Amino acid sequence: MNPINFLGRLGRTVLTALAALGRLSLFAFSTFTHMLRPPFYPREFFSSLLNIGWLSLPVVGLTAVFTGGALALQIYSGGARFNAESVVPQIVAIGIVRELGPVLVGLMIAARVTSSIAAEIATMKVTEQIDALVTLSTHPMKYLVAPRVAAALITVPLLVAVGDIIGIAGGYVVATENLGFNAAAYIKNTVDFLELNDVVSSLVKGCAFGGIAATMGCYYGMQSGRGAQGVGAATKSSVEAAAILILAANFVLTGMFFSL
Amino acid sequence: MIRMQNVHKSFGDNRVLRGIDLHIAKGSSMVIIGGSGTGKSVALKSVLGLIKPDSGTILVDGKPADSGDRDAFLARFGMLFQGGALFDSLPVWQNVAFRLLRGTLKRPVDEAREIAIEKLRRVGLKADVADLLPAELSGGMQKRVGLARAIAAEPEIIFFDEPTTGLDPIMAGVINDLIREIVVEMGATAMTITHDMSSVRAIADNVAMLHDGVIQWTGPVADMDASGDPYLDQFIHGRAEGPIEAVR
Numbered sequence: 001m002n003p004i005n006f007l008g009r010l011g012r013t014v015l016t017a018l019a020a021l022g023r024l025s026l027f028a029f030s031t032f033t034h035m036l037r038p039p040f041y042p043r044e045f046f047s048s049l050l051n052i053g054w055l056s057l058p059v060v061g062l063t064a065v066f067t068g069g070a071l072a073l074q075i076y077s078g079g080a081r082f083n084a085e086s087v088v089p090q091i092v093a094i095g096i097v098r099e100l101g102p103v104l105v106g107l108m109i110a111a112r113v114t115s116s117i118a119a120e121i122a123t124m125k126v127t128e129q130i131d132a133l134v135t136l137s138t139h140p141m142k143y144l145v146a147p148r149v150a151a152a153l154i155t156v157p158l159l160v161a162v163g164d165i166i167g168i169a170g171g172y173v174v175a176t177e178n179l180g181f182n183a184a185a186y187i188k189n190t191v192d193f194l195e196l197n198d199v200v201s202s203l204v205k206g207c208a209f210g211g212i213a214a215t216m217g218c219y220y221g222m223q224s225g226r227g228a229q230g231v232g233a234a235t236k237s238s239v240e241a242a243a244i245l246i247l248a249a250n251f252v253l254t255g256m257f258f259s260l
Numbered sequence: 261m262i263r264m265q266n267v268h269k270s271f272g273d274n275r276v277l278r279g280i281d282l283h284i285a286k287g288s289s290m291v292i293i294g295g296s297g298t299g300k301s302v303a304l305k306s307v308l309g310l311i312k313p314d315s316g317t318i319l320v321d322g323k324p325a326d327s328g329d330r331d332a333f334l335a336r337f338g339m340l341f342q343g344g345a346l347f348d349s350l351p352v353w354q355n356v357a358f359r360l361l362r363g364t365l366k367r368p369v370d371e372a373r374e375i376a377i378e379k380l381r382r383v384g385l386k387a388d389v390a391d392l393l394p395a396e397l398s399g400g401m402q403k404r405v406g407l408a409r410a411i412a413a414e415p416e417i418i419f420f421d422e423p424t425t426g427l428d429p430i431m432a433g434v435i436n437d438l439i440r441e442i443v444v445e446m447g448a449t450a451m452t453i454t455h456d457m458s459s460v461r462a463i464a465d466n467v468a469m470l471h472d473g474v475i476q477w478t479g480p481v482a483d484m485d486a487s488g489d490p491y492l493d494q495f496i497h498g499r500a501e502g503p504i505e506a507v508r
Binding site: 123128 | 305308309310330331334335337338339341342343345346347348358359362363364365409
């Protein structure tokens with residue numbers, strides 16, 4: 001390949017990526033400022049709390065309980081290779097609270113909430129409902145975006161906390177019912193082993209992942225192209241972007257909390 | 261009341277508006293006609309600020325449309341969208357009273373609901389549709405709800421974007437008559453875009469034909485049939501032969 005053509009393509013790709021990053025950053029900043037400035041739409045906010053938080057509980061709970069159970073089995077069988085079966089309570093607790101709880105909840109929220117927000121807003125854009133909002137003197141960023149992102153920032157850490165507890169409970173049930181662990185000792189080991197920093201990191205990750213999930217859904221919904229294809233593309237892109245950003249943010253936050 | 265001067269708008273290489281000049285007098289009903297993709301919706305949305313023109317001036321009551329208090333500016337307008345653009349998640353009455361439930365025109369909920377039901381009656385809908393969701397209504401009923409929403413806050417200026425698209429001829433006639441009645445009764449200034457000639461004859465005081473990004477012809481609706489303009493003649497008679505290319 002001609003090196004000039006190669007450089008040209010590379011340059012265009014980099015510029016396109018930077019422009020997209022810039023648009024996304026401006027959108028996130030605009031969302032943040034709209035969350036702080038009136039008018040506020042409490043009805044939209046509480047409706048988002050219900051949709052993002054309460055209605056996500058079943059999927060979060062099921063994800064966490066099966067993951068906790070599977071993790072207990074894996075640690076038990078893996079630990080048996082070097083006579084370390086007894087560490088199941090500690091490793092389940094740390095694995096769920098530090099890592100699997102927030103990441104899996106974040107990814108489930110990306111699948112359930114990001115896609116739903118993107119599809120809803122994209123459909124509103126395609127059917128001119130966003131234009132209608134503007135003509136009715138209502139700013140779409142304030143009415144549609146700010147309440148959803150604010151609700152996700154509040155509810156996803158709570159979902160992560162619930163997921164952590166249910167995940168540990170899943171490990172507990174498997175360990176005590178199938179693997180012969182003593183119930184009281186399992187709980188004591190779990191509680192004694194977890195530190196405040198573990199729990200704080202889990203909640204901070206939940207907050208960050210919630211913000212990412214809702215912002216991506218709103219951003220791609222607002223950027224949607226025309227027709228059913230535009231809605232589909234917006235939904236797909238929003239979930240992809242949210243999942244990748246959640247995993248990247250998880251790496252960064254894990255480094256910040258536990259690298260020292 | 262509304263004046264567009266040399267308004268240009270392009271989307272990439274597609275020059276949609278190439279210097280529109282148009283004047284709509286206060287209290288009159290202007291209908292803009294033209295083929296699909298000629299920029300009628302772009303012209304209308306430019307006045308509302310939903311699309312920003314590349315150049316040119318849009319004045320409303322002598323003041324630039326893009327200056328001053330945006331909320332106060334928009335509060336003067338009502339708009340009926342082509343597909344209704346009703347909010348799926350809200351019941352019909354909250355769609356109609358949307359502007360009355362929030363912002364500067366906010367009223368108590370009971371009063372807003374009462375006004376919404378009154379407006380629904382005005383467009384021929386019974387009070388029992390008030391609590392239905394838009395998805396539970398037929399296309400014609402959705403248009404009526406959209407019309408009720410457009411007039412709910414008693415605007416001075418009402419825009420109608422393809423008001424009869426997707427309706428059967430009888431329902432289209434009903435909507436045309438309703439629009440005419442309401443505009444006359446409210447003394448509002450109206451701007452309608454359509455390619456439905458029955459709408460033009462029912463709604464318009466004046467007609468402007470948009471072609472190739474400019475106003476090809478404008479004048480009173482009574483002069484339309486004898487205009488002598490070959491573009492307008494071809495359009496209003498729906499001829500495939502003429503200066504307008506039939507395949508675009």
